Amino acid sequence: MATKISFGTDGWRGILARDFTFDNVALVTRAVADYLHVHHLAGRGVVVGYDNRFLSEQLAATVAGVFTGRGIPVYLTERATPTPVTAFAIKERRAGGAVMLTASHNPPEYNGFKFIPEYAGPALPHITREIEDNIHRLQAAGEHEGGPAEPSGDAAQKIDPRPAYFQHITKLVDLDAIRKARLRIIVDPMYGAGIGYLEDILGGEGIEVEAIHNRRDPLFGGSLPEPTGKSLGELRSLVLEHNAHLGLALDGDADRFGIIDRDGTYIAPNLFLPLLYYHLLQTRGERGPVARTVATTHLLDRLARAFDQEVYETPVGFKYIGQHLLEKNCLLGGEESGGLSIRGHIPEKDGILAGLLAAEMVAARGKSLTDLASEVWSRFGRLYSERLDVHTSAEEKERIQGLLKNFYPPEIGGLKVERRIAVDGTKLVLENGAWVLVRASGTEPLFRIYVEANTEDELRRLQQAARSMLGL
Numbered sequence: 057m058a059t060k061i062s063f064g065t066d067g068w069r070g071i072l073a074r075d076f077t078f079d080n081v082a083l084v085t086r087a088v089a090d091y092l093h094v095h096h097l098a099g100r101g102v103v104v105g106y107d108n109r110f111l112s113e114q115l116a117a118t119v120a121g122v123f124t125g126r127g128i129p130v131y132l133t134e135r136a137t138p139t140p141v142t143a144f145a146i147k148e149r150r151a152g153g154a155v156m157l158t159a160s161h162n163p164p165e166y167n168g169f170k171f172i173p174e175y176a177g178p179a180l181p182h183i184t185r186e187i188e189d190n191i192h193r194l195q196a197a198g199e200h201e202g203g204p205a206e207p208s209g210d211a212a213q214k215i216d217p218r219p220a221y222f223q224h225i226t227k228l229v230d231l232d233a234i235r236k237a238r239l240r241i242i243v244d245p246m247y248g249a250g251i252g253y254l255e256d257i258l259g260g261e262g263i264e265v266e267a268i269h270n271r272r273d274p275l276f277g278g279s280l281p282e283p284t285g286k287s288l289g290e291l292r293s294l295v296l297e298h299n300a301h302l303g304l305a306l307d308g309d310a311d312r313f314g315i316i317d318r319d320g321t322y323i324a325p326n327l328f329l330p331l332l333y334y335h336l337l338q339t340r341g342e343r344g345p346v347a348r349t350v351a352t353t354h355l356l357d358r359l360a361r362a363f364d365q366e367v368y369e370t371p372v373g374f375k376y377i378g379q380h381l382l383e384k385n386c387l388l389g390g391e392e393s394g395g396l397s398i399r400g401h402i403p404e405k406d407g408i409l410a411g412l413l414a415a416e417m418v419a420a421r422g423k424s425l426t427d428l429a430s431e432v433w434s435r436f437g438r439l440y441s442e443r444l445d446v447h448t449s450a451e452e453k454e455r456i457q458g459l460l461k462n463f464y465p466p467e468i469g470g471l472k473v474e475r476r477i478a479v480d481g482t483k484l485v486l487e488n489g490a491w492v493l494v495r496a497s498g499t500e501p502l503f504r505i506y507v508e509a510n511t512e513d514e515l516r517r518l519q520q521a522a523r524s525m526l527g528l
């Protein structure tokens with residue numbers, strides 16, 4: 057039977073050997089090739105990149121073979137490459153798009169297929185829908201049943217996308233300031249595709265940098281390549297032990313970031329994003345709107361208001377943030393799951409850029425991120441945010457989806473509901489600015505409950521209230 061292949065929040069993911077097979081990857085590539093031909097992009101060629109996972113390189117060779125077999129020139133990266141670097145290579149070569157083989161921060165048994173169109177950011181839904189339609193058409197025609205062997209990736213042109221990316225990133229970040237401030241930095245690429253990026257960019261400028269987990273391990277040392285507070289224990293210990301100024305981590309394909317401050321504090325994206333927007337506005341003196349997802353902190357809105365800038369609120373998924381970076385000339389776009397990009401860069405999230413900007417902020421102000429946070433909170437107030445992930449059965453999922461459609465209570469946790477936003481899940485904004493959002497994840501079989509409140513107590517109260525109202 058044909059596998060059901062669909063593009064979720066960010067590409068198609070599947071379990072290796074079960075549904076993520078060479079045949080299915082070849083089939084999806086054929087669907088992308090058809091898309092490129094129909095849109096007259098095929099002649100510009102396509103970049104193919106891959107992460108450090110099991111079989112990623114071999115799967116990338118299959119992708120390259122299918123494209124070249126269909127007359128599409130291929131630029132195949134000569135080694136594992138971060139997603140943002142693969143995306144940047146599109147721009148540099150004016151290619152018609154890219155395919156990136158990666159399952160990002162998923163468990164080791166997964167792999168994934170991202171199509172990045174010619175604008176060098178994640179594919180928007182109308183594009184993935186068209187590719188899915190092509191897949192279904194090919195499946196209906198029996199093309200999923202093997203067919204003639206695809207040529208290997210030998211016909212592809214091998215590229216090293218690093219030099220051009222390094223050159224570009226050097227223009228976006230003040231590496232000189234980082235060097236002059238004599239920062240000591242520890243980096244953790246989590247065994248992923250980001251190995252050799254932060255450490256080489258910083259080290260190349262004579263900045264003191266040390267790297268851990270910087271060899272390939274498709275099992276990710278027994279944990280997930282997801283740079284959250286929970287998984288960065290070793291980085292935290294080393295930062296403290298070496299008295300470093302920062303610990304900078306990347307996820308499996310280096311599009312997300314994780315930051316440890318000098319005192320070992322994990323700086324969550326919902327805090328880092330406002331700190332960075334403040335840095336761009338206040339310290340760099342730049343101006344421009346900000347784009348955030350519906351699940352991301354409203355502290356960004358407070359900053360935007362104070363500096364007379366606009367805020368764009370999007371559904372979850374960096375594809376929407378990327379679209380705003382492109383179309384609204386935003387200064388910053390970011391999301392709570394750990395993605396950001398800035399004006400002048402590609403509309404794709406980039407963990408390498410995020411880490412370098414963190415170092416620039418610390419260097420420019422001679423303050424730790426925690427001290428910078430105190431400065432921002434004293435000017436704009438503090439907000440407490442947290443996301444809960446709740447697993448449910450398939451029947452439960454349906455019940456909750458049904459409930460959410462009409463979920464508009466007059467109050468939650470004793471606070472009046474002022475506004476309901478339904479761009480993605482259901483978000484209720486309360487009378488004192490606190491808010492609750494409940495939505496089904498597009499990448500995992502669970503619901504996410506996001507709450508932002510003015511105090512820690514209020515946060516817990518709202519979490520409890522939302523859970524009991526929905527039976528979650």
Ligand SMILES: O=P(O)(O)OC[C@H]1O[C@H](O)[C@H](O)[C@@H](O)[C@@H]1O
Pocket residue numbers: 065066160372373374375391393395496497498499500504
């Ligand atoms: O909450 P989910 O639908 O699972 O999505 C969580 C995240 O998944 C991927 O990493 C996307 O690239 C992100 O843009 C998104 O925020």
